[in-house]
Amino acid sequence: xxxxxxxxxxxxxxxxxxxxxxxxxxxxxxxxxxxxxxxxxxxxxxxxxxxxxxxxxxxxxxxxxxxxxxxxxxxxxxxxxxxxxxxxxxxxxxxxxxxxxxxxxxxxxxxxxxxxxxxxxxxxxxxxxxxxxxxxxxxxxxxxxxxxxxxxxxxxxxxxxxxxxxxxxxxxxxxxxxxxxxxxxxxxxxxxxxxxxxxxxxxxxxxxxxxxxxxxxxxxxxxxxxxxxxxxxxxxxxxxxxxxxxxxxxxxxxxxxxxxxxxxxxxxxxxxxxxxxxxxxxxxxxxxxxxxxxxxxxxxxxxxxxxxxxxxxxxxxxxxxxxxxxxxxxxxxxxx
Numbered sequence: 001x002x003x004x005x006x007x008x009x010x011x012x013x014x015x016x017x018x019x020x021x022x023x024x025x026x027x028x029x030x031x032x033x034x035x036x037x038x039x040x041x042x043x044x045x046x047x048x049x050x051x052x053x054x055x056x057x058x059x060x061x062x063x064x065x066x067x068x069x070x071x072x073x074x075x076x077x078x079x080x081x082x083x084x085x086x087x088x089x090x091x092x093x094x095x096x097x098x099x100x101x102x103x104x105x106x107x108x109x110x111x112x113x114x115x116x117x118x119x120x121x122x123x124x125x126x127x128x129x130x131x132x133x134x135x136x137x138x139x140x141x142x143x144x145x146x147x148x149x150x151x152x153x154x155x156x157x158x159x160x161x162x163x164x165x166x167x168x169x170x171x172x173x174x175x176x177x178x179x180x181x182x183x184x185x186x187x188x189x190x191x192x193x194x195x196x197x198x199x200x201x202x203x204x205x206x207x208x209x210x211x212x213x214x215x216x217x218x219x220x221x222x223x224x225x226x227x228x229x230x231x232x233x234x235x236x237x238x239x240x241x242x243x244x245x246x247x248x249x250x251x252x253x254x255x256x257x258x259x260x261x262x263x264x265x266x267x268x269x270x271x272x273x274x275x276x277x278x279x280x281x282x283x284x285x286x287x288x289x290x291x292x293x294x295x296x297x298x299x300x301x302x303x304x305x306x307x308x309x310x311x312x313x314x315x316x317x318x319x320x321x322x323x324x325x326x327x328x329x330x331x332x333x334x335x336x
């Protein structure tokens with residue numbers, strides 16, 4: 001069967017279309033015939049060796065949705081023909097963390113498309129516990145692309161203890177997780193502010209329910225503080241914006257961090273943290289229950305996950321180029 005293979009870590013141009021063996025479901029596994037998969041910045045980072053795949057050639061892709069094609073021994077609750085969405089978080093399913101619903105803390109935690117071959121293929125075998133049913137009203141394009149970004153964003157907001165009526169600042173709203181956080185926060189009835197270098201992306205956020213937007217390259221921390229400050233700041237940019245994010249948080253505010261697209265290290269002025277009692281909260285991916293809640297929020301229409309553009313399977317290089325340029329506002333979906 002066809003798959004997009006990464007034979008080297010020389011960048012997104014390295015992906016080539018090739019053939020891999022058909023998957024067979026092992027015990028507890030389900031084979032899903034993919035209808036749509038979605039791109040994430042993870043697909044760019046892996047192609048550049050950040051991190052390098054354990055085995056080459058590697059199949060990228062974390063998000064996907066499709067129809068159950070085969071069921072392995074010991075699987076209950078899913079049958080051939082079921083429409084499902086794949087949770088890209090993989091874990092052992094047996095340890096204390098997994099059993100208590102905190103699979104993101106599992107010592108065997110892995111991400112589909114990063115640590116193991118992913119969804120940029122025709123069919124894939126995954127553990128049945130990594131599946132949720134596709135809501136009937138959800139389109140395939142949304143089902144196959146929302147998962148990683150929206151699940152990650154929901155965990156950030158929940159770990160930051162966001163409450164209805166609070167103020168949220170989403171930094172760099174054009175990115176997948178940031179865009180998802182904005183839509184989730186609007187759906188959860190927060191007062192949402194955003195930043196971006198792109199006036200058109202700010203306009204798009206305003207049209208989706210944001211209160212106001214600031215230039216990411218300006219003094220958005222002071223602008224947010226002048227508007228009353230943020231109870232919760234969502235920042236996945238890192239060093240380039242973090243000082244501004246601290247300035248934007250009101251006293252007792254919480255800053256949720258899930259990424260570092262501008263680099264892995266930053267310098268903090270510690271008194272700014274303890275005098276103003278600001279919390280910095282690390283977050284990554286989503287637990288099983290959070291992924292299910294994210295699916296419900298998007299499937300019910302309470303939160304949106306816009307798809308910027310849909311590409312055919314053989315158009316992956318063009319989709320990756322668009323993602324790398326950062327010109328999209330919403331998810332990029334790959335139709336299989």
